[in-house]
């Protein structure tokens with residue numbers, strides 16, 4: 001994991017001091033609310049329905065146990081004893097006071113954490129594959145490049161006042177787990193015909209009101225040119241992106257209105273002029289790679305027989321093993337998902353006690369590291385087979401072992417009406433209701449891979465448009481209604497979900513979901529997953545059932 | 551009125567003349583890019599100096615090859631959230647090789663001065679003169695940086 005240099009540390013401390021000054025000027029009336037708004041957003045601070053919300057950056061979803069303990073401490077001292085993991089791998093506190101935020105940031109800075117550019121119209125936190133470095137299908141570990149990008153984006157002087165927010169994601173695997181195609185810039189590590197590894201760069205993807213899948217603007221980019229190319233794209237966007245209408249201000253609209261060919265030519269022209277001034281040296285890449293070397297794996301880990309035996313004897317453990325762990329690239333190890341989707345807990349929420357207990361487990365079993373995922377779960381990436389049973393027991397006691405990863409109850413869900421001032425409708429309560437109806441684990445496991453994403457408004461923070469089932473809260477004359485889409489995906493075959501039909505009322509939502517699941521179970525061929533069935537049979541059978549009585 | 555130039559307070563000697571007003575013969579003035587392009591001859595014969603004021607929607611490349619002798623380019627901020635002048639400054643310095651003063655004018659915040667300095671702005675005309683001490687202190691907000699830029 002990347003360790004800060006003295007300069008990195010100085011930078012975040014100076015940022016805390018700067019923000020402390022800005023907060024004081026705001027509180028004393030010297031700085032207006034509008035001005036403070038832009039400045040505080042660039043430091044992750046929102047003013048929400050009940051209280052301010054502070055979003056803390058988790059660069060590419062990687063955390064240390066030490067950082068986890070600090071998150072717990074902050075949750076207790078400044079919040080209500082818990083925090084929330086977001087769909088962009090970050091952490092949110094829902095109840096701090098404005099006055100306390102500089103102190104929180106100062107505390108976070110002691111463990112190399114910050115809230116820089118976690119909101120606002122600027123270059124946001126770079127996200128990546130939560131299985132980076134350990135998955136079986138990786139071309140190359142994306143994290144060194146993520147860190148290079150993180151540094152380039154941090155306090156970039158030219159791009160702090162963009163037309164809109166700007167998000168970059170990087171994936172180094174064949175299977176896209178980072179929703180790369182749905183980012184303003186998406187970067188895939190790829191191998192060219194000559195066998196060299198470089199980048200395929202996409203631009204213009206994005207969710208929100210007008211979900212669009214990104215298009216390739218550079219099929220193969222040499223590694224050394226990564227930053228110059230990013231700089232060229234963002235400069236073109238900064239100069240030509242629309243600023244007259246906030247809903248048309250994302251780069252996806254610029255690309256659409258300009259046309260792929262012309263847009264690509266503009267970027268290319270800019271890039272060729274700066275390319276040779278921003279080359280990333282081989283030493284820099286090598287030094288960054290050295291920050292992400294594999295931990296000291298135990299060569300004997302493969303000799304374990306206990307795991308299989310426990311699985312044969314304990315059905316609960318066997319289920320968890322099947323649903324919440326995946327193959328590791330090193331023999332004898334597995335990757336463990338820690339489910340933050342216990343039936344009665346809001347998706348992504350975690351208490352201070354759980355944070356601390358997980359930090360201990362990470363230290364004991366997983367080299368002291370923890371990752372956050374896009375689907376609001378956590379990952380312990382390096383677990384020896386022989387430790388799985390003990391780990392499961394401990395996670396189970398912490399209520400962090402619900403065996404539902406990738407299933408219908410592993411919903412992602414924005415804060416909705418409960419916390420967000422922009423919401424049209426509640427989402428946490430609906431998630432809970434769906435969970436209550438789907439309380440039979442065997443049924444859930446029978447349904448298999450199904451991603452439900454639910455957002456409380458068009459901003460789409462929970463990426464509902466790419467959920468296999470998307471649920472979007474809409475306001476109908478002051479009442480909470482829900483728009484349903486089917487067939488979305490954020491993976492390799494990225495797709496925007498199609499609208500099922502008219503929105504359904506709040507008291508109809510659970511029966512609508514169960515009706516959709518029923519149709520799927522009737523229509524599926526053998527082991528066909530939900531998404532494939534929807535793509536094969538289309539929406540009609542689902543419409544017929546859901547709107548049968550309308 | 552005082553402005554900040556190279557981190558020092560100096561008196562401002564320049565006036566912006568909008569497109570509807572006569573620009574006269576004497577005094578140091580800035581004019582819009584439109585006027586700069588359409589009245590090149592007349593402007594060249596003035597006794598006073600002439601500089602250019604760029605709006606966020608202007609394109610800096612139109613100035614290529616025309617900047618010799620120009621001592622001031624103003625970057626006008628209609629709102630502080632419009633980030634285009636940041637790119638303009640960077641391009642003026644790095645692409646057009648412009649060495650004269652680049653001055654931020656209009657609605658920008660002292661809190662933006664650190665970044666503006668980084669991209670090559672060296673003059674700051676603050677709307678609120680009371681903010682000059684704050685602006686000067688903001689120039690030292692950060693002692694470290696990740697990106698190469700103009701400064």
Ligand code: SF4
Pocket residue numbers: 414415416417420421422423424455456457458459460461462
């Ligand atoms: S989707 Fe809407 S309601 Fe939900 S968190 Fe985002 S802005 Fe708030």
